[in-house]
Amino acid sequence: MTIKIYGYIRSPYVMAVGLTVYEKDQDFELLMMDMKSPEYRSNFNPFGMVPSYQDEDTTLFESKAIMRYVATKFADQGTPLLGSTIVEQALCNQWLEVHSHNLVSPLVETAMALIQNPPQPDVLKPALEKLNSVLDIYDARLSASKYLAGDSYTLADVTHTPFFHILNAITVDETQKCITSRPHLHAWIQDISSRPAWKKLIANPEIKDYNFRQGVKK
Numbered sequence: 113m114t115i116k117i118y119g120y121i122r123s124p125y126v127m128a129v130g131l132t133v134y135e136k137d138q139d140f141e142l143l144m145m146d147m148k149s150p151e152y153r154s155n156f157n158p159f160g161m162v163p164s165y166q167d168e169d170t171t172l173f174e175s176k177a178i179m180r181y182v183a184t185k186f187a188d189q190g191t192p193l194l195g196s197t198i199v200e201q202a203l204c205n206q207w208l209e210v211h212s213h214n215l216v217s218p219l220v221e222t223a224m225a226l227i228q229n230p231p232q233p234d235v236l237k238p239a240l241e242k243l244n245s246v247l248d249i250y251d252a253r254l255s256a257s258k259y260l261a262g263d264s265y266t267l268a269d270v271t272h273t274p275f276f277h278i279l280n281a282i283t284v285d286e287t288q289k290c291i292t293s294r295p296h297l298h299a300w301i302q303d304i305s306s307r308p309a310w311k312k313l314i315a316n317p318e319i320k321d322y323n324f325r326q327g328v329k330k
């Protein structure tokens with residue numbers, strides 16, 4: 113069976129889907145179409161965004177829906193990703209929601225403010241303050257459990273991995289400190305970033321050779 117992912121691999125949402133596929137010991141073909149074209153919108157994603165997913169059974173968009181589908185479809189292969197108890201499953205879903213509704217906005221605003229040339233301190237300051245308060249909540253959670261949903265690595269951890277990779281790749285003092293000043297968050301990022309499936313994904317030259325700091329003046 114061929115899994116096709118439409119998108120560019122350095123998008124954190126595309127990376128999260130690719131990582132899910134690799135954690136399930138599957139492979140994928142990465143394809144790109146003009147995402148604003150009528151053909152892409154009518155066949156893949158009416159909102160003209162990436163990623164989209166296609167296999168012999170279905171076509172889907174929205175990264176978290178794709179990830180849940182892949183994790184369920186290949187439940188018996190690779191790493192179990194849905195949580196090993198009903199509580200872990202619920203907590204996995206809870207942290208997937210937290211990612212969407214609490215983390216992404218301040219993290220992306222911080223990253224965007226930093227990569228502007230020249231950097232924009234008046235945008236950066238409030239974004240960083242918001243990000244820091246959200247990261248305190250992550251650090252507290254990760255002081256109580258190894259992974260976001262509990263003892264098991266789940267889709268909640270998968271979806272965060274590329275976002276922290278990008279924040280880390282910007283490597284200015286502010287973003288490094290956001291992570292290193294929080295011991296539980298820091299240990300968790302090191303753990304989830306050392307997984308073979310993630311290493312395999314970021315060996316892709318389009319991620320490995322991409323400069324996420326483009327435009328940053330240190």
Ligand SMILES: N[C@@H](CCC(=O)N[C@@H](CS)C(=O)NCC(=O)O)C(=O)O
Nearest residue numbers: 123124125160161162163174175176
């Ligand atoms: N909620 C969507 C977000 C996807 C998303 O934001 N994709 C960006 C790339 S990182 C995109 O397609 N941007 C193109 C655009 O907004 O026109 C998901 O989880 O798949």
